[in-house]
Amino acid sequence: xxxxxxxxxxxxxxxxxxxxxxxxxxxxxxxxxxxxxxxxxxxxxxxxxxxxxxxxxxxxxxxxxxxxxxxxxxxxxxxxxxxxxxxxxxxxxxxxxxxxxxxxxxxxxxxxxxxxxxxxxxxxxxxxxxxxxxxxxxxxxxxxxxxxxxxxxxxxxxxxxxxxxxxxxxxxxxxxxxxxxxxxxxxxxxxxxxxxxxxxxxxxxxxxxxxxxxxxxxxxxxxxxxxxxxxxxxxxxxxxxxxxxxxxxxxxxxxxxxxxxxxxxxxxxxxxxxxxxxxxxxxxxxxxxxxxxxxxxxxxxxxxxxxxxxxxxxxxxxxxxxxxxxxxxxxxxxxxxxxxxxxxxxxxxxxxxxxxxxxxxxxxxxxxxxxxxxxxxxxxxxxxxxxxxxxxxxxxxxxxxxxxxxxxxxxxxxxxxxxxxxxxxxxxxxxxxxxxxxxxxxxxxxxxxxxxxxxxxxxxxxxxxxxxx
Amino acid sequence: xxxxxxxxxxxxxxxxxxxxxxxxxxxxxxxxxxxxxxxxxxxxxxxxxxxxxxxxxxxxxxxxxxxxxxxxxxxxxxxxxxxxxxxxxxxxxxxxxxxxxxxxxxxxxxxxxxxxxxxxxxxxxxxxxxxxxxxxxxxxxxxxxxxxxxxxxxxxxxxxxxxxxxxxxxxxxxxxxxxxxxxxxxxxxxxxxxxxxxx
Numbered sequence: 125x126x127x128x129x130x131x132x133x134x135x136x137x138x139x140x141x142x143x144x145x146x147x148x149x150x151x152x153x154x155x156x157x158x159x160x161x162x163x164x165x166x167x168x169x170x171x172x173x174x175x176x177x178x179x180x181x182x183x184x185x186x187x188x189x190x191x192x193x194x195x196x197x198x199x200x201x202x203x204x205x206x207x208x209x210x211x212x213x214x215x216x217x218x219x220x221x222x223x224x225x226x227x228x229x230x231x232x233x234x235x236x237x238x239x240x241x242x243x244x245x246x247x248x249x250x251x252x253x254x255x256x257x258x259x260x261x262x263x264x265x266x267x268x269x270x271x272x273x274x275x276x277x278x279x280x281x282x283x284x285x286x287x288x289x290x291x292x293x294x295x296x297x298x299x300x301x302x303x304x305x306x307x308x309x310x311x312x313x314x315x316x317x318x319x320x321x322x323x324x325x326x327x328x329x330x331x332x333x334x335x336x337x338x339x340x341x342x343x344x345x346x347x348x349x350x351x352x353x354x355x356x357x358x359x360x361x362x363x364x365x366x367x368x369x370x371x372x373x374x375x376x377x378x379x380x381x382x383x384x385x386x387x388x389x390x391x392x393x394x395x396x397x398x399x400x401x402x403x404x405x406x407x408x409x410x411x412x413x414x415x416x417x418x419x420x421x422x423x424x425x426x427x428x429x430x431x432x433x434x435x436x437x438x439x440x441x442x443x444x445x446x447x448x449x450x451x452x453x454x455x456x457x458x459x460x461x462x463x464x465x466x467x468x469x470x471x472x473x474x475x476x477x478x479x480x481x482x483x484x485x486x487x488x489x490x491x492x493x494x495x496x497x498x499x500x501x502x503x504x505x506x507x508x509x510x511x512x513x514x515x516x517x518x519x520x521x522x523x524x525x526x527x528x529x530x531x532x533x534x535x536x537x538x539x540x541x542x543x544x545x546x547x548x549x550x551x552x553x554x555x556x557x558x559x560x561x562x563x564x565x566x567x568x569x570x571x572x573x574x575x576x577x578x579x580x581x582x583x584x585x586x587x588x589x590x591x592x593x
Numbered sequence: 594x595x596x597x598x599x600x601x602x603x604x605x606x607x608x609x610x611x612x613x614x615x616x617x618x619x620x621x622x623x624x625x626x627x628x629x630x631x632x633x634x635x636x637x638x639x640x641x642x643x644x645x646x647x648x649x650x651x652x653x654x655x656x657x658x659x660x661x662x663x664x665x666x667x668x669x670x671x672x673x674x675x676x677x678x679x680x681x682x683x684x685x686x687x688x689x690x691x692x693x694x695x696x697x698x699x700x701x702x703x704x705x706x707x708x709x710x711x712x713x714x715x716x717x718x719x720x721x722x723x724x725x726x727x728x729x730x731x732x733x734x735x736x737x738x739x740x741x742x743x744x745x746x747x748x749x750x751x752x753x754x755x756x757x758x759x760x761x762x763x764x765x766x767x768x769x770x771x772x773x774x775x776x777x778x779x780x781x782x783x784x785x786x787x788x789x790x791x792x
Contacts, residue, residue, distance in 0.1 A: 141780055141783045142779045146757050146758065147758050148758055150779065152783055152784075161623050162676065162677070164626035165626065165677075168626070168627075173770075178780075190624060202624070207626070208624050208625075211626050253675060254675060255674050255675040255699060269675040269699055270675060270702070271677035271702060273707070273769070273770075274702070274706070277769065277770055280770060280774065281770075281773045281776070281780060282784075283773060283776065284773075285758075289698075319672055320668065320669040320672065320695055323669070323695060323697060323698060350673075353669070353672060353697060355698050383788075387788075419613065440608075440610050440667060441610075443609075443610075444610050444611065538621070539623065546643075556673060558615040559615070559616060559638065560616075560619055560638050561620070564621075
């Protein structure tokens with residue numbers, strides 16, 4: 125009998141191309157997703173060396189970071205952004221890489237379309253020049269973000285040199301209360317372990333809460349693993365996973381599906397497998413979460429208040445909190461509820477899928493956006509956009525006074541013109557509240573789509589549970 | 594990639610924890626299709642006033658540190674986005690090494706691929722180093738990669754970890770892709786051995 129293995133170890137093992145003592149592992153990559161921002165220098169590197177893309181059939185490209193969302197017209201973004209998108213088109217054409225261009229019905233945020241198209245599958249190794257690649261781990265894949273040099277390595281060899289990361293089981297137990305979502309769970313986890321709590325580790329999320337989440341909730345959870353510093357986050361595949369994948373465009377079909385399924389069922393961690401580290405989180409009394417500071421670990425229940433630096437003993441942590449509150453313009457001890465806001469952003473690879481839009485629409489239905497508040501709803505993909513329109517969600521958003529956009533990263537990273545003005549406050553369903561992330565001088569509160577919708581109708585940070593009848 | 598053996602230089606102190614790559618190089622500067630020229634925009638939002646003039650109290654704008662090749666930062670440096678533009682910007686500004694008590698995983702990888710040395714030291718040595726630099730801001734210090742050692746301005750020595758492969762590569766200025774390309778036969782064999790639906 126083989127030594128008991130974790131999900132991560134099984135996938136790692138299968139992808140070892142070469143391993144010599146004292147050298148990093150040569151690890152095979154099954155799926156390489158690329159986008160316009162982190163790939164141009166990698167293609168330039170290939171050209172300089174006269175190399176080809178080794179496996180264009182395992183490479184998929186889409187422009188998402190700086191694409192326009194008002195319409196698909198490139199004249200809507202600045203010249204540099206347009207040039208970068210055209211460069212991606214040229215690179216894909218020159219190297220024979222499949223590209224979902226601006227006219228494609230299947231385009232969208234790279235981490236939304238991978239799963240939608242069935243490209244993302246259990247047991248795979250998946251990389252992308254983007255730290256939120258961990259999203260795909262929701263399917264029981266080993267998926268992580270890489271830099272542009274590594275994008276070039278994968279383009280050229282379909283492999284990466286990797287040191288084996290450590291494993292950490294994140295066991296989440298308890299039934300989520302009404303109005304509490306996967307986003308609140310991940311914000312609570314990061315608040316508990318901090319933004320470097322997962323550095324050096326791959327997380328495997330387990331426990332009753334995780335099993336009960338649908339695939340979209342699982343993607344939200346895995347997506348923000350990097351915000352705790354973890355290299356990747358993954359969840360053992362189960363029937364929920366297989367039901368989601370069945371019939372998707374690039375999922376195996378017929379007999380191949382049956383063979384794949386039999387294989388995928390062997391992936392979950394063996395009962396006796398051991399991890400390097402364990403973290404436990406009980407979410408049975410969890411409330412909706414919101415951040416108050418300038419990193420995703422600075423989060424509290426929405427009914428909580430801004431921490432007081434005077435009560436923090438560690439001098440570095442105190443200095444960091446003072447710096448954050450200064451940037452955010454918040455007072456120590458101030459309750460978060462009632463804090464006025466200017467903008468609400470609903471979208472991103474964290475919370476731009478159909479269930480996220482349904483949740484936001486549920487809170488906005490028959491209500492109006494508060495006067496003076498700008499609400500941007502950006503679906504995660506064109507497919508999500510069509511589905512939302514078929515369900516009439518776009519009408520709910522528009523009748524409430526929100527802007528209904530084309531898909532893309534939009535105000536999560538503020539590269540396409542969708543951005544906060546200096547000093548503005550936003551409640552955002554995205555993943556990062558770093559200084560200036562949503563526009564220079566902009567101030568971000570991270571929250572779930574429900575909490576974001578509640579902020580839209582009240583004009584301030586609000587408890588969404590009061591809007592649910 | 595330039596080789597890295599040892600370096601003696603003044604150091605710039607940036608005593609902030611959890612510096613994310615959005616601060617190192619804000620996203621609006623990622624629309625370039627080149628690696629060069631990002632040094633001007635390094636720490637742009639901390640370094641410049643809204644009118645574009647340098648903020649006098651930001652350490653990178655202090656003339657005493659001109660030519661410094663070492664950045665001493667707080668814990669968990671380089672967290673957040675995977676953008677390799679962060680080490681490109683640090684290198685383009687003139688840095689060859691960053692000292693911290695911890696580096697974010699992707700940032701560390703990106704540094705090592707570009708010849709920017711991430712030097713991880715224990716919190717006690719780090720705090721001593723910060724004290725030294727506060728007392729004598731332009732005192733030079735030395736980083737010796739061969740010995741995996743740093744010499745504080747007061748002469749005290751401390752060691753730092755680095756994996757053997759990255760160390761040898763940096764010492765020789767050798768690119769990782771050349772090494773990876775030498776595995777072509779093994780890669781092809783691996784592909785051939787995969788189940789058909791997986792190839």
